[in-house]
Amino acid sequence: EAGVAQSPRYKIIEKRQSVAFWCNPISGHATLYWYQQILGQGPKLLIQFQNNGVVDDSQLPKDRFSAERLKGVDSTLKIQPAKLEDSAVYLCASSPVRAYGYTFGSGTRLTVV
Amino acid sequence: GIQVEQSPPDLILQEGANSTLRCNFSDSVNNLQWFHQNPWGQLINLFYIPSGTKQNGRLSATTVATERYSLLYISSSQTTDSGVYFCAAPQGQNFVFGPGTRLSVLP
Numbered sequence: 001e002a003g004v005a006q007s008p009r010y011k012i013i014e015k016r017q018s019v020a021f022w023c024n025p026i027s028g029h030a031t032l033y034w035y036q037q038i039l040g041q042g043p044k045l046l047i048q049f050q051n052n053g054v055v056d057d058s059q060l061p062k063d064r065f066s067a068e069r070l071k072g073v074d075s076t077l078k079i080q081p082a083k084l085e086d087s088a089v090y091l092c093a094s095s096p097v098r099a100y101g102y103t104f105g106s107g108t109r110l111t112v113v
Numbered sequence: 114g115i116q117v118e119q120s121p122p123d124l125i126l127q128e129g130a131n132s133t134l135r136c137n138f139s140d141s142v143n144n145l146q147w148f149h150q151n152p153w154g155q156l157i158n159l160f161y162i163p164s165g166t167k168q169n170g171r172l173s174a175t176t177v178a179t180e181r182y183s184l185l186y187i188s189s190s191q192t193t194d195s196g197v198y199f200c201a202a203p204q205g206q207n208f209v210f211g212p213g214t215r216l217s218v219l220p
Contacts, residue, residue: 033207042117042199042210043156055206089154102146102208104156 002026004105006092012111018080021108025073025094029103031055032069034077035091037107043091049075082112115140115204117211125217126190134185134214136200145176145183146208150197159185159198190218 005024013019025032030051035043046065048056051072060067064083069075079086089107116139126132136145144163150156160167160174162183167174171190176183187194195218201208 042201042212044210045207048207091156093156100144100161102148102158107154109154 004092004094004103006090006105006108008108009106010109010111012113013082015084015112016081018078019082019110020076020078021090021092021110023075023077023092023105025075025092026096026103029094029096030072031095031097032075033093033095033102034067034075035093037089037091039088046077046090079110082110084112086110087112115142115202115209117200117202117209119198119200119211119214121214122212123215123217125219128190128192128218128220130190130218131186131188132190132216134187134198134216136183136185136202136211138181138183138200138202140202141181142178142202144203145178146201147174147183147185148199148201148210149194150199150213152196156199187216190216192218192220194218 032049034046037043046060047067049069052069067077089109091107092105093102095101118137120135147159162174162176164178171188173186197213197215199210199213201210
Protein backbone atom coordinates (compact mmCIF):
# COMPACT_ATOMS: atom_id res chain seq x y z
CA GLU A 1 0.00 0.00 0.00
CA ALA A 2 1.43 3.38 -0.97
CA GLY A 3 1.89 5.83 1.89
CA VAL A 4 0.73 9.40 2.34
CA ALA A 5 2.51 11.59 -0.20
CA GLN A 6 3.42 15.19 0.53
CA SER A 7 5.19 17.86 -1.48
CA PRO A 8 7.33 19.81 -1.46
CA ARG A 9 9.71 18.28 1.07
CA TYR A 10 11.29 21.64 1.94
CA LYS A 11 10.32 25.26 1.32
CA ILE A 12 12.01 28.52 2.20
CA ILE A 13 10.08 31.76 1.71
CA GLU A 14 10.25 35.34 2.88
CA LYS A 15 7.70 36.69 5.32
CA ARG A 16 4.53 38.03 3.71
CA GLN A 17 4.91 35.63 0.77
CA SER A 18 2.40 32.87 0.12
CA VAL A 19 3.02 29.12 0.04
CA ALA A 20 1.01 25.98 -0.68
CA PHE A 21 1.49 22.39 0.39
CA TRP A 22 0.00 19.33 -1.24
CA CYS A 23 -1.07 16.00 0.25
CA ASN A 24 -2.24 12.79 -1.38
CA PRO A 25 -3.66 10.39 1.23
CA ILE A 26 -3.76 6.62 1.15
CA SER A 27 -6.34 5.43 -1.33
CA GLY A 28 -9.70 4.88 0.32
CA HIS A 29 -8.91 6.82 3.48
CA ALA A 30 -11.89 9.04 4.16
CA THR A 31 -10.31 11.16 6.89
CA LEU A 32 -7.45 13.58 6.24
CA TYR A 33 -5.61 15.74 8.77
CA TRP A 34 -3.17 18.62 8.55
CA TYR A 35 -0.88 19.11 11.56
CA GLN A 36 1.65 21.80 12.36
CA GLN A 37 4.75 20.70 14.28
CA ILE A 38 6.94 23.46 15.63
CA LEU A 39 10.49 22.44 16.49
CA GLY A 40 10.62 20.69 19.87
CA GLN A 41 6.85 20.30 20.19
CA GLY A 42 4.24 17.68 19.43
CA PRO A 43 2.07 17.97 16.32
CA LYS A 44 -0.92 20.30 16.63
CA LEU A 45 -4.05 19.71 14.55
CA LEU A 46 -4.88 22.49 12.10
CA ILE A 47 -7.78 20.96 10.20
CA GLN A 48 -9.56 17.63 9.77
CA PHE A 49 -11.56 16.58 6.71
CA GLN A 50 -14.05 13.76 6.41
CA ASN A 51 -14.25 13.08 2.68
CA ASN A 52 -14.41 16.64 1.31
CA GLY A 53 -16.14 18.19 4.32
CA VAL A 54 -14.44 19.99 7.21
CA VAL A 55 -14.90 18.26 10.57
CA ASP A 56 -12.69 20.45 12.75
CA ASP A 57 -10.83 23.65 11.87
CA SER A 58 -11.00 25.27 15.30
CA GLN A 59 -7.21 25.71 15.51
CA LEU A 60 -6.68 26.92 11.96
CA PRO A 61 -5.65 30.61 11.83
CA LYS A 62 -8.25 31.45 9.25
CA ASP A 63 -6.99 34.97 8.61
CA ARG A 64 -3.95 33.50 6.84
CA PHE A 65 -4.39 29.74 6.50
CA SER A 66 -6.80 27.96 4.18
CA ALA A 67 -7.24 24.35 3.17
CA GLU A 68 -9.35 22.40 0.76
CA ARG A 69 -9.86 18.79 -0.16
CA LEU A 70 -11.12 18.44 -3.68
CA LYS A 71 -13.35 15.46 -4.48
CA GLY A 72 -12.49 13.94 -1.11
CA VAL A 73 -9.00 12.88 -2.19
CA ASP A 74 -6.02 15.28 -2.49
CA SER A 75 -5.72 18.27 -0.23
CA THR A 76 -3.86 21.57 -0.29
CA LEU A 77 -2.94 23.80 2.63
CA LYS A 78 -2.13 27.45 1.89
CA ILE A 79 -0.58 30.20 3.96
CA GLN A 80 -0.98 33.78 2.79
CA PRO A 81 0.77 35.89 3.97
CA ALA A 82 3.37 33.89 5.88
CA LYS A 83 4.82 35.04 9.21
CA LEU A 84 8.09 34.08 10.86
CA GLU A 85 6.21 32.02 13.47
CA ASP A 86 4.78 29.81 10.72
CA SER A 87 8.18 28.13 10.41
CA ALA A 88 7.41 24.49 11.19
CA VAL A 89 6.91 21.06 9.69
CA TYR A 90 3.47 20.61 8.17
CA LEU A 91 2.33 17.02 8.41
CA CYS A 92 -0.51 15.39 6.55
CA ALA A 93 -2.10 12.21 7.85
CA SER A 94 -4.96 10.03 6.74
CA SER A 95 -7.04 7.30 8.32
CA PRO A 96 -9.75 4.95 7.09
CA VAL A 97 -12.04 5.96 9.94
CA ARG A 98 -11.99 8.92 12.30
CA ALA A 99 -9.26 8.93 14.95
CA TYR A 100 -8.00 5.42 14.23
CA GLY A 101 -5.28 3.98 12.05
CA TYR A 102 -3.33 7.15 11.39
CA THR A 103 -0.67 7.12 8.67
CA PHE A 104 1.51 10.21 8.42
CA GLY A 105 3.32 11.61 5.43
CA SER A 106 6.95 12.70 5.61
CA GLY A 107 5.98 16.34 6.05
CA THR A 108 6.95 19.66 4.49
CA ARG A 109 9.54 21.68 6.38
CA LEU A 110 8.73 25.40 5.99
CA THR A 111 11.23 28.08 6.87
CA VAL A 112 10.03 31.69 6.81
CA VAL A 113 12.85 34.25 6.75
CA GLY B 114 -9.48 20.42 26.34
CA ILE B 115 -7.50 17.40 27.38
CA GLN B 116 -3.95 17.95 28.63
CA VAL B 117 -1.24 15.42 27.81
CA GLU B 118 2.08 15.30 29.67
CA GLN B 119 5.07 13.07 29.02
CA SER B 120 8.12 12.21 31.06
CA PRO B 121 11.02 12.28 30.97
CA PRO B 122 11.51 14.97 28.31
CA ASP B 123 14.90 13.55 27.37
CA LEU B 124 16.49 10.15 27.86
CA ILE B 125 19.95 8.90 26.95
CA LEU B 126 20.62 5.16 27.03
CA GLN B 127 23.41 2.82 26.22
CA GLU B 128 22.53 0.21 23.62
CA GLY B 129 20.99 -2.84 25.27
CA ALA B 130 19.43 -0.96 28.18
CA ASN B 131 15.73 -0.95 29.03
CA SER B 132 13.55 2.12 29.49
CA THR B 133 10.08 3.23 30.51
CA LEU B 134 8.35 6.30 29.09
CA ARG B 135 5.29 7.75 30.80
CA CYS B 136 2.24 9.58 29.50
CA ASN B 137 -0.29 11.27 31.80
CA PHE B 138 -3.58 12.67 30.56
CA SER B 139 -6.05 14.94 32.30
CA ASP B 140 -9.36 13.33 31.36
CA SER B 141 -10.71 9.84 31.02
CA VAL B 142 -10.04 8.47 27.56
CA ASN B 143 -11.39 5.59 25.53
CA ASN B 144 -8.22 5.15 23.52
CA LEU B 145 -4.62 6.26 23.40
CA GLN B 146 -1.90 6.06 20.77
CA TRP B 147 1.89 5.91 20.91
CA PHE B 148 3.98 7.17 18.00
CA HIS B 149 7.68 7.15 17.18
CA GLN B 150 9.16 10.02 15.17
CA ASN B 151 12.50 8.96 13.71
CA PRO B 152 15.42 11.36 13.28
CA TRP B 153 14.25 12.07 9.72
CA GLY B 154 10.86 13.24 10.95
CA GLN B 155 8.68 10.30 9.93
CA LEU B 156 5.91 9.57 12.44
CA ILE B 157 5.01 5.90 12.84
CA ASN B 158 2.10 4.56 14.85
CA LEU B 159 3.35 2.07 17.44
CA PHE B 160 0.32 1.20 19.48
CA TYR B 161 -3.36 1.92 19.64
CA ILE B 162 -4.05 1.00 23.25
CA PRO B 163 -7.24 2.09 25.03
CA SER B 164 -6.54 -0.15 28.01
CA GLY B 165 -4.51 -3.13 29.11
CA THR B 166 -1.18 -4.20 27.68
CA LYS B 167 0.04 -4.83 24.14
CA GLN B 168 3.41 -6.08 22.95
CA ASN B 169 5.18 -5.78 19.64
CA GLY B 170 8.66 -7.25 19.66
CA ARG B 171 10.87 -5.33 22.07
CA LEU B 172 8.20 -2.71 22.66
CA SER B 173 5.18 -2.98 24.89
CA ALA B 174 2.61 -0.51 26.16
CA THR B 175 0.23 -0.44 29.09
CA THR B 176 -2.67 1.94 29.59
CA VAL B 177 -4.47 2.30 32.92
CA ALA B 178 -7.36 4.49 31.82
CA THR B 179 -8.90 4.75 35.30
CA GLU B 180 -5.66 6.27 36.62
CA ARG B 181 -5.08 8.36 33.48
CA TYR B 182 -1.67 7.17 32.44
CA SER B 183 0.06 5.01 29.88
CA LEU B 184 3.55 3.52 29.85
CA LEU B 185 5.76 2.55 26.92
CA TYR B 186 8.47 -0.02 27.63
CA ILE B 187 11.49 -0.44 25.40
CA SER B 188 13.65 -3.46 26.13
CA SER B 189 17.16 -4.15 24.84
CA SER B 190 17.26 -0.77 23.16
CA GLN B 191 18.97 -0.34 19.78
CA THR B 192 20.35 2.75 18.10
CA THR B 193 17.44 2.60 15.66
CA ASP B 194 15.09 3.27 18.59
CA SER B 195 16.42 6.82 18.76
CA GLY B 196 13.96 9.60 18.05
CA VAL B 197 10.98 11.19 19.77
CA TYR B 198 8.15 9.19 21.28
CA PHE B 199 4.74 10.83 21.42
CA CYS B 200 1.56 9.73 23.09
CA ALA B 201 -1.73 11.10 21.80
CA ALA B 202 -5.07 11.18 23.59
CA PRO B 203 -8.45 11.65 21.95
CA GLN B 204 -10.29 14.95 21.94
CA GLY B 205 -13.47 14.96 19.97
CA GLN B 206 -12.82 13.18 16.70
CA ASN B 207 -9.06 13.59 16.64
CA PHE B 208 -6.03 13.33 18.93
CA VAL B 209 -4.01 15.74 21.06
CA PHE B 210 -0.30 14.99 21.13
CA GLY B 211 1.94 15.29 24.15
CA PRO B 212 5.26 17.16 24.03
CA GLY B 213 7.22 13.95 23.48
CA THR B 214 10.19 12.13 25.03
CA ARG B 215 13.41 12.45 23.07
CA LEU B 216 15.35 9.17 23.25
CA SER B 217 18.98 8.84 22.26
CA VAL B 218 20.46 5.33 22.20
CA LEU B 219 24.23 5.33 22.12
CA PRO B 220 26.26 2.49 20.54
